[in-house]
Amino acid sequence: MKSYIFFVSKGGAAKTTLAVHFAWFLRKLERRVLFVDLDPQANAANILTRYAGKEAAYKPNTLGDMADIIDPDSPWTKGKRPVPSTGFDIVRVSTAAVLEDSDVDDAIAALDHISGISEPEPLYDNVVFDLAPTFSAHHAIALVWADNLVMPLDMSSSGIDGVDITDATVESFNKFRTTPLVDCGIVAARYDGNTTHKAVLEEAKMRHRDRMLSMPFHDREAFQRGIAQCIPPWQIPEQRDKRARTAELQTLFGDILERGGDGYEA
Ligand SMILES: Nc1ncnc2c1ncn2[C@@H]1O[C@H](COP(=O)(O)OP(=O)(O)OP(=O)(O)O)[C@@H](O)[C@H]1O
Numbered sequence: 001m002k003s004y005i006f007f008v009s010k011g012g013a014a015k016t017t018l019a020v021h022f023a024w025f026l027r028k029l030e031r032r033v034l035f036v037d038l039d040p041q042a043n044a045a046n047i048l049t050r051y052a053g054k055e056a057a058y059k060p061n062t063l064g065d066m067a068d069i070i071d072p073d074s075p076w077t078k079g080k081r082p083v084p085s086t087g088f089d090i091v092r093v094s095t096a097a098v099l100e101d102s103d104v105d106d107a108i109a110a111l112d113h114i115s116g117i118s119e120p121e122p123l124y125d126n127v128v129f130d131l132a133p134t135f136s137a138h139h140a141i142a143l144v145w146a147d148n149l150v151m152p153l154d155m156s157s158s159g160i161d162g163v164d165i166t167d168a169t170v171e172s173f174n175k176f177r178t179t180p181l182v183d184c185g186i187v188a189a190r191y192d193g194n195t196t197h198k199a200v201l202e203e204a205k206m207r208h209r210d211r212m213l214s215m216p217f218h219d220r221e222a223f224q225r226g227i228a229q230c231i232p233p234w235q236i237p238e239q240r241d242k243r244a245r246t247a248e249l250q251t252l253f254g255d256i257l258e259r260g261g262d263g264y265e266a
């Protein structure tokens with residue numbers, strides 16, 4: 001079982017959009033996916049919960065709110081285990097119940113338990129985290145617990161600073177881990193090839209070389225529509241150039257899985 005965080009210390013860098021598309025892609029590969037939305041805005045959890053289509057592969061099942069899950073009286077802390085659904089299992093955090101630093105250990109224990117990570121057969125094939133841009137206890141949970149990190153690079157001129165800040169944050173959390181968080185690469189996010197984007201991409205390639213994933217996450221109406229309609233872009237009817245969009249995501253996410261040591265053949 002491998003878990004993935006989509007995170008960079010920069011607002012609006014497409015973290016949520018990428019995390020949701022990646023989760024949809026994993027379901028397309030018929031993997032059992034637990035989605036952990038640690039952003040109190042809970043956009044990702046809401047999108048996955050509102051899935052509008054008919055396919056069982058994408059049907060949501062909310063296991064609960066992290067704050068309830070770590071409650072000593074919750075059925076989860078008393079030993080209840082999820083039966084992974086045929087679609088997504090979702091753990092969310094609500095704005096009403098913001099986690100404190102003192103909750104980090106309990107939240108990590110709850111994730112261990114729910115995912116069955118220390119069992120011979122973990123309950124999920126993948127866990128995907130979405131995080132808010134501003135640092136909080138939620139980030140500590142993911143940065144200590146997860147295996148792999150993908151950093152979306154905001155293509156504005158300050159985007160690269162976000163990578164440096166995130167690197168420093170990851171470094172400071174690596175000392176709480178038995179093995180360092182694996183870097184699965186930096187992805188040019190919402191890339192549309194304009195002059196600023198090209199310049200930022202050039203600088204990012206110079207500074208971060210092999211860390212840059214070769215396929216950008218292009219700025220596409222299809223990805224925005226998928227989010228707006230709460231369905232994977234390959235299920236949107238009458239979409240122009242549908243195959244190209246899917247092929248792009250396959251290349252991008254296939255690279256991420258490969259870097260994450262997560263066996264994937266196209
Ligand atoms: N590939 C894309 N093509 C077109 N629009 C996109 C793409 N990715 C993201 N967007 C749009 O960019 C905006 C920001 O995206 P998103 O919410 O995913 O960023 P975020 O990093 O999660 O933001 P926050 O820091 O607030 O959590 C949204 O309006 C989203 O629809």
Ligand SMILES: [Mg+2]
Pocket residue numbers: 015016017039043130131132
């Ligand atoms: Mg977000």
